[in-house]
Amino acid sequence: MMDELSPLRLWTMRAAFLVLTVVLLFFHLLPIETQPVAFLAPELTPPLVSIDPAEARLRSLLDQGSDRFWVAPDLLIAFAFAWSVRKPDYVPALLLATAFLLNDFLLQRPPGLWALLALIACENLKLRGRTLRDSTFGAEWLAASAWLVVIMLANRIVLTLLMVPPPQWTLSLIELGVTALFYPVVVFVTHTLMGVRKSTPGDLDRLGGR
Amino acid sequence: MRRLLLAVISLILLGVFLLWRIDSPRVERFRAQITDRIVPNMEWAMAPVTGTVNLFRDFQSYQRLTVQNQELRSELRKMQTWKEAALQLEQENARLLDLNKVRLDPRLTYITGVVLADSGSPFRQSVLLNVGARDGIVDGWATVDGIGLVGRISGVGKNTARVILVTDTSSRIPAVIQPSGQRAIIAGDNSAAPPVDFLENPDLVRPGDRVISSGDGGVFPAGVLIGQIAADPGGRLRVRLAADFERLEFLRVLRHHGSEQVSQDASVILEEGTAPIIPLASAPVSE
Numbered sequence: 171m172m173d174e175l176s177p178l179r180l181w182t183m184r185a186a187f188l189v190l191t192v193v194l195l196f197f198h199l200l201p202i203e204t205q206p207v208a209f210l211a212p213e214l215t216p217p218l219v220s221i222d223p224a225e226a227r228l229r230s231l232l233d234q235g236s237d238r239f240w241v242a243p244d245l246l247i248a249f250a251f252a253w254s255v256r257k258p259d260y261v262p263a264l265l266l267a268t269a270f271l272l273n274d275f276l277l278q279r280p281p282g283l284w285a286l287l288a289l290i291a292c293e294n295l296k297l298r299g300r301t302l303r304d305s306t307f308g309a310e311w312l313a314a315s316a317w318l319v320v321i322m323l324a325n326r327i328v329l330t331l332l333m334v335p336p337p338q339w340t341l342s343l344i345e346l347g348v349t350a351l352f353y354p355v356v357v358f359v360t361h362t363l364m365g366v367r368k369s370t371p372g373d374l375d376r377l378g379g380r
Numbered sequence: 381m382r383r384l385l386l387a388v389i390s391l392i393l394l395g396v397f398l399l400w401r402i403d404s405p406r407v408e409r410f411r412a413q414i415t416d417r418i419v420p421n422m423e424w425a426m427a428p429v430t431g432t433v434n435l436f437r438d439f440q441s442y443q444r445l446t447v448q449n450q451e452l453r454s455e456l457r458k459m460q461t462w463k464e465a466a467l468q469l470e471q472e473n474a475r476l477l478d479l480n481k482v483r484l485d486p487r488l489t490y491i492t493g494v495v496l497a498d499s500g501s502p503f504r505q506s507v508l509l510n511v512g513a514r515d516g517i518v519d520g521w522a523t524v525d526g527i528g529l530v531g532r533i534s535g536v537g538k539n540t541a542r543v544i545l546v547t548d549t550s551s552r553i554p555a556v557i558q559p560s561g562q563r564a565i566i567a568g569d570n571s572a573a574p575p576v577d578f579l580e581n582p583d584l585v586r587p588g589d590r591v592i593s594s595g596d597g598g599v600f601p602a603g604v605l606i607g608q609i610a611a612d613p614g615g616r617l618r619v620r621l622a623a624d625f626e627r628l629e630f631l632r633v634l635r636h637h638g639s640e641q642v643s644q645d646a647s648v649i650l651e652e653g654t655a656p657i658i659p660l661a662s663a664p665v666s667e
Contacts, residue, residue, distance in 0.1 A: 196422055198500035199508075202433050205625040206547050207502050211572040212612035214620055221588035221608070224458075231451055234626055236437045241502050263382075267389045271396070275414050277500040281407060282397030286390055293386060332401050335549065337503040338570060345502070 183260040183366070187253065191269040194246050195276055208237040210340065241341065243349040246273055247321075248356040250292050251314045255303070256366050258296040266292050280334060287324050291317040303368045307357070315350040322346055408535060416537025419497050419508055426497065434627070490524075490632040491515055496540060505548035505570060506531070507628055509541045517541045520600060522593065522634045528605045528622025529553070529593060530631055543631065546574055546606065546621065554596040555606055560584040563594060566606060566619055573610065573618040582617060585609055591619050601636040 218226040246269065253261045270285035295302070295313065302310045322342055329336040336342075360366045400407040441448070493509035511517055513536050521533045523543045531551065535542035544551050551568035557576075564579040579585065589609040595602025607619040 195500070196425065196429075199419065199422070199497040200426055200430050200433065201495045201498045201507060201628070202430055202437075203502070204495070204498050204505075204507055204545070204628040206505055206570050206572050208572070210570065212614075212618065214573055214610040214612060214618060216587050216610070218608075218610075218620065227451075228455065231448065231455065232624055232626075234438065234441055236626060238502075263386045263389050267393060271393065272414075275411050276418065278411075278504040278506065279501075280397060281400050281411065282393045282395070286393040286397065289386075289390065289393065334401065338549075341502050341570075 180259060183257070184262070184265055186364070187249075187261055187265060188269065190249060191246060191272065194249075195273065198242070198277060203238055205238050207241060207341065208239055210338075241344045241348055243352040244345060245349075245352065245356060246270070247288050247291075247318070248314070248349055248353050249360065250288065251295055251317070251353070252357045252360040253366055254292040254295045255299045255310055255314075256360065256368050258299055260366060261292065263289060263293060280329065283328060284321070284325055287321045291321055307354070310357075311350075311353055314353050318346055318350055412535040412537045412540075412542065415508065415535075415542070416512065416540045420510070420539055423496060423510070489635050491517070491635065492630055492632050493541070494630055495628050499548075503549075503570070505545040505551075505568065506534075507543050507545065507631070509543060509631060509633070510539065511633065512537045512539045512541045514538050516635070517633060521636055522601050522604050523631045524604060524634065525623045525628065525631055527624065528607060530623045530625070530628065532600065533633065541633070545625065546623075547572065547625065553606065554594045554600070555591050556594040557585050557609060558590045558592060560589065563596075564591075566591065572625070573612070573620055575612075576609070576617040576619060579617065585617060587611060601634050604634070 218229065250261060250266055250269070254266075267285060267289050270288045271281065273279070274281040274283075274285050295317065298313065302313060326336040326342070396407070491511055493511035493515075495507045496510050497508040499506040509517075509523075517533055517536050519533055519536055523530045523533060529546060531543040531545040531548070532553070533541050534544045546553055546566060546568055547570060548568045549570050551566075551574070553566040555564050555566050555576075556562070557564060557579075560581075562580055562584055565577045566574050567577045568574045576585075576591070587609055591606040591609060593600060593602055593604040593606060605622050607621040607623075610618055610620045612618050
């Protein structure tokens with residue numbers, strides 16, 4: 171196995187995080203979700219059948235039965251959190267900022283704000299990483315979820331203060347919940363498949379100190 | 381050192397956000413350029429993956445294939461009779477137009493684009509087309525899917541253009557409700573049926589009335605079908621959209637170079653020499 175702390179490994183993992191960002195973006199941008207989320211759709215009256223039966227029949231024929239019920243979790247921030255807690259060296263601030271800003275631009279968000287908030291959260295998790303590393307997974311999950319809530323609220327407050335219409339409450343809450351629920355899965359993938367693990371007390375860091 | 385770097389990065393991010401808030405068009409242009417650089421490079425991988433995903437999603441509709449086929453056949457037979465009726469009407473219409481010497485707007489042509497990507501989040505409703513400034517696309521043009529209005533162009537890169545769908549929260553389309561002729565704004569709210577805003581007299585509007593674009597305000601063409609009026613349980617009027625948003629694959633961008641405005645008084649008509657004595661209110665406009 172490659173030396174955990176060699177520069178080669180370090181830069182490979184940094185590159186891997188960038189690749190991960192692009193892959194996640196790729197799946198976000200796939201043109202398969204071109205309609206609004208179905209559970210926000212109001213029931214329309216009168217039903218189309220009673221006004222225009224022909225049109226209603228045609229629509230039911232054209233209906234492909236793929237209504238959108240799924241709000242995807244924000245996996246990028248979950249991965250960023252998980253990596254920040256485990257191996258802060260793999261995700262330096264510049265890398266995180268680039269990844270988040272790219273997401274802001276390509277996902278039609280107000281550029282910079284979400285990236286800034288997410289970066290602050292990650293840096294805080296890095297600082298607390300040492301204590302979080304020693305405690306159970308529950309504490310880490312709680313900390314990550316708390317930061318998700320803080321980011322969402324801060325984002326809304328800043329947007330509202332600057333008179334930018336903030337995103338819909340319901341959707342934000344659903345996304346938040348789904349992301350928090352997916353966090354253990356993300357940590358599992360990070361730990362087992364990507365091999366990003368908490369450093370054990372025996373490991374020396376890059377500079378040779380403890 | 382690390383602290384300093386972090387502070388600098390944070391300041392840059394904050395600066396980008398404030399710049400966007402102050403000078404939104406410039407940053408949005410920059411966004412369009414970034415999108416233009418990155419997304420077309422993903423196209424080679426996106427097309428097969430999208431195809432595979434859609435194949436799996438179609439799986440459930442394969443089960444009712446035979447039933448659907450029969451229904452389509454009978455529908456087709458009905459359509460045949462409608463087609464005959466439409467042809468006759470078209471001939472009659474052509475004769476009447478000829479009698480009236482009406483000139484239809486010949487400049488309303490379209491460019492067809494393929495949908496490259498969607499907005500990537502449930503908060504925004506937009507798609508990215510593979511046609512852009514290179515193909516002469518202009519901000520504000522209307523986009524239809526063959527049946528009804530899908531959205532308007534907002535953000536043009538060299539090779540790509542973004543279409544803000546009528547369902548997006550930032551979409552505002554001036555519309556006319558026929559047959560009453562009431563003007564309104566169709567304001568997207570991230571639901572499948574956008575509400576009707578700024579309606580003068582809701583009593584004149586009935587469910588099932590057709591909503592078409594009014595073309596107010598420049599480059600947006602008039603007369604594009606948007607949908608039909610319906611109401612939600614709260615009694616608010618909404619539009620049941622004519623376009624099929626379930627799977628947008630090909631979209632038509634309507635070329636439009638602004639409608640002619642009658643800005644001067646009758647002297648324009650009188651100078652032509654024919655001097656028709658008609659009240660100005662019913663003066664024929666070329667659209």
